[in-house]
Amino acid sequence: MANRIALTGDQTAAYAMKQIEPDVVAAYPITPQTEIVMSFSQYVADGEVKTEMIPVESEHSAMSACVGSAAAGARTMTATSANGLALMWEIVYIASSTRLPIVMPVVNRALSAPINIHCDHSDTMGTRDSGWIQFYCENAQEVYENLIIAPRIAEHPDILLPVMVCQDGFITSHAVEALEPFDDKDVKEFIGEYKPEQTLLDINKPLTYGPLDLQDYYFEHKRQQSEAMLNAKNKIPEVFDEFEKKFGKKFDFVERYKLDDADIAVVVLSSTAGNVKVVIDQLRDKGIKAGLLKPKIFRPFPDDEIIEALSGLKAVAVMDRSESFSNQGGPLFNEIRSAFYESDKKIPIVNYIFGLGGRDIDLEMIESVYNDLMKIVEAGKINKKVNYLGVR
Amino acid sequence: MSDNKNGWKDIPIGGMIKKAGNAFEYKTGDWRVYRPVIDREKCIDCLLCWIHCPDSAIKVEDAKIVEVDYDHCKGCGICAEVCPVNCIKMEKEN
Incomplete structure (x- = not known):
């Protein structure tokens, strides 16, 4: 029988992040995502991962740090909910427009006002036109599997788009379920090493990210994003196939x-x-x-x-x-x-x-x-x- | 707009610029309303204009000011403002 562990949806996301072991996580806690940041910080503090954890002062800074980190060639993750996602809004668009393969678990929560901490999809549905790939998960097992497959999709050279993996606030995030995780080794093998084609820190190949882009080229860059999303539709099944080969589980849209x-x-x-x-x-x-x-x-x-x-x-x-x-x-x-x-x-x-x-x-x-x-x-x-x- | 520029298939993604020092290729001279004109008779080659110019548009050779790069000078007038001998006049462009 497969190894089973009892985890909440949030803990599951943190567990997947532990296995992915991104180079950088920059995150700010917000209900009901808090336990993701809390659990992952514990993994960092306990030395279970080598991830550079950046405890930022806001979600705007979280996504900004992620953009810098991903541009520097680091595999990068964060996590948020509701008003946190709203606060990082400006940079959510910059992440996708700059084609940085950041992966972000989002724990769905209603947007204010009036203030409400419980589940609905108004937060991520608001970002549906931001150029991010979006997964929606039924339960903790799906949170886990979608997070394991997410970096492969985000980092696919024909895609290069950030990915949100959404789970329902409290309903999934705070309920304990029996998770059947994959072996650390298999996850590492499946995800592989992140080797970006170019990085901001390669002094031999100087590169500018995020320059001014006016009437003459902005439209072309948006057209590329449309193409990337179309490529995502066409290439994601290849990643599904590899996932099935590795873990014996069928994946579909x-x-x-x-x-x-x-x-x-x-x-x-x-x-x-x-x-x-x-x-x-x-x-x-x-x-x-x-x-x-x-x-x-x-x-x-x-x-x-x-x-x-x-x-x-x-x-x-x-x-x-x-x-x-x-x-x-x-x-x-x-x-x-x-x-x-x-x-x-x-x-x-x-x-x-x-x-x-x-x-x-x-x-x-x-x-x-x-x-x-x-x-x-x-x-x-x-x-x-x-x-x-x-x-x- | 689209005359001889590359299409979306032929440019780096995400607005990345893969060549360093490319700002030189962006001719900002046509933004100018007033052009700085240097009176070489009065100029003392102190180079204050050169160090203040935000567009590196004051050209210097052998520690002497030789010309203004009008392809890139935006006509901001900082050079005229900092000149200690008032040898730079801002003249209206035609």
């Missing part, structure tokens, strides 16, 4: 649960997918053909995989744990609906905004979504495009 023969399905990110699976099992016992599609990666957006997975369905509900205030529903809904515009299949797709500020999402609520979907199939039309689930 999306996870399907009882979807092949389903009539109706929910699409949702992160920990809520686990609750949805329980509801699906209950509905299946009643003969209702319910399924789930869980995107594991939101950036690059897995449009083909999503269309392919949902095309055979009679109705779909996309559940968003963030609100975009566009009057058009949440970000996941918007992108899935947009992806279907050019598809031959016209499927009724509805949106449920749920769980903001850590509001509980229970099994009955999820069942009510499937009940709504059955009514949509019966009536052949949608009553309400955007719905709010669990709000008084």
